[in-house]
Amino acid sequence: MLFIAFIVGKGRAISIRAKGLKMHSQPDQYGWFVTLYTGLPAMMVGVVGVFLSLFGVASIPPLMLIGAALALAAFSLYGLSVKMNEKTKARDLVENFIKGLLLLAAFISIITTFGILFSIVFEAFHFFQRESFIGFVFGTTWDPDSAFLAGAGRGHEDVAAAKFGAVPIFAGTFYITAIAMAVAVPIGLLSAIYLAEYASDKARNRIKPALEILAGIPTVVYGFFAAITVAPLLVNFFRSLGIDASFESALGAGIVMGIMIIPIIASLSDDVISSVPNNIRNGSLALGMNKAETIKFVVLPSAMPGVIAAVLLGVSRALGETMIVVMAAGLRPNLSWNPLDDMTTVTVKIVQAMVGDQAFDSSLTLAAFALGLVLFVVTLIINVISVYLIRSFHKKYKVSNL
């Protein structure tokens, strides 16, 4: 159909030109013009029809839908080919059409963000209508058993009322994140310093892809590694010291998460350190500082905003990381300082609430959305800060390769 439209449009343009009239655009462009504006109404009908049947407003048989779309296309094709003459600005019209289409695509990213925000806020709001907000933020007991049973259709069974105190969950999240950062920041930052300041170009070009491989490994693989290899190692190690460790310890999950974050921090800090201008280094060296001192007292302080931004991005990755903690950190909300205990995180609780056969509007499911809201807000704030820091670094040194 569209092909026919193209042929018709082009043919008509050629015939007009053959009459010796001066035209606004080339024949091909008339072809495209007719094609696009023939297709548009038909597509609209199709999309609207699909949406209607998806929403369950009206069930339209697919054949009728296609028929309607084709009829409309034929109608608009006829109208266009009759109306088209040498004054039609086909080129500009095509241009506008494309521009509109591209703008529409660009809007999808906005729709997505608002979709996430809206869906989470909406469901979290439902949750806070049922449970108290204060209890959620300050309560120290997370015991949603009765909500779980209610959600599974067994609400009448006699158990204690559900408690949604999220403090132990937040504590576990931050604790594991802290362990991860304790592993990742020193190793990542020092690796970046070596790559940017000491390594030869050749070595740098080889090592950076290797780090990128480390960054590209799926987190479920890290989770397996944490559960199968790291956890038994830790347990055996601490047993030999006479300390009892849980197989699902915060330490194991934290260490592996740290390994996961090393390449993020290393790669970003490396970019930042490399873009510190050379004249600062030369000035320092000329004053008699040796290389290590130059790095420590001159390069690093200048790169600091960028390095902090890299660390913050690492933190936000660690907070939102799911698979490693699901597989290696345990399910029990546990308010404890002992890194060898099992702990749980926000993401684990979200997954746990969603995987079971829970009714969608049960308190447990809604609690997961409330946790998701907290996660969203916290990571968003961290990201905004880190973007701001990178911007300020930009401005300071006028580098544009970040």
Next chain:
Amino acid sequence: MKQNDYFYIPQIKKRNQKAAAFKGLAAAALATSLAFLGLFLFDMVRQGLPALKQAYVKVDIAITEATLQNPYAEFDRESLAIISRAWVRGLPQMIEENPQWIGTTQTLWALAAAETDQYMKGKQNRLRENQIQIVEKLKSDAKIELRFNKIFFFTGDSKIPENAGFFSAIMGSVLTMLVTMVIAMPIGIMTAIYLEEFAPDNRLTQLIEININNLAAIPSILFGLLGLAIFINFFGVPRSSPLVGGMTLALMSLPIIIVSSKAALKSVPDSIRQAGFGLGLTRWQIVKDHVLPMALPGMLTGSIIALAQAIGETAPLIMVGMIAFVPDAATSIFEAATVMPAQIYTWSGMPEKMYIEKTAAGILVLLTILLSLNTVAIFLRRKYMKKW
């Protein structure tokens, strides 16, 4: 002598030592991170390689009509512990495919049970003493052997560990990725073209740009919440299907594709655009005929990297139910399916020891795919990268 040297600084030795120590520390840190990578890959290969082999046992069966009804009756208790129940269950079907077998005694290679298999590979197992003796006897009679594990690559998941395969997960991943790419690539590239070539520098454009940067940094699990709340609960897309998984992942990989496509468009020098305007072309004509062909390899590279990331993504897919138990490979995007990382996650939670090596083997398959995708991306980048 030192007193006469004007350049002598008393602390110099200490300072140089400190500098050397710092350099050593940095080198050690880098070595540690690379060692992690090495240890990690080594560990996966060590755990995963045994799963490429599978033990088979040679058995003689007198096949009668009764075998069709109750294949378990043909075996005594000892051999049932050694041979896989899944294989015995499939026996009647095999006989139906070969009706001439009835009334004869056939020598068949039967799939060994998980514990037998683990014993043959020298791993921890739960065989009892007398069973070990039987297996040892079979071994000395050459009636048991390790063969290439076809089941792993050509069948779907199973609750019986020796019969569990990765195929349905691979198919699920392929379908999901198809959906993801069909949605994310056009939208991503179109957005990038708009932002880079058409957009006026106003509030709206800035809003879109900030949004994209934020989207890239949102934890993936929140995309899962979105998929659950909007796609499944609101639009009624079938749960666990590659369609809903693909749509969720498409939203996730959009920012990656947009950012890399924008970078690719940016690397096309402005002189080309100005030459086009000079000849009286419209923006779209310039973009379509001149800028896009030059930026395409870069866009493709970005899309491949986004694809690689989407393949390994697990958390959002778990949220939309793609950890369903799927014994048969899905053939359409509306059926329930599982994907590779989700299958890995499911297997890693299984209590049977044999699932560990299956999990590791699944990880090896996944990593191989990811590495080859990344290699293709790097190759494309090297081949088409131009210095202007």
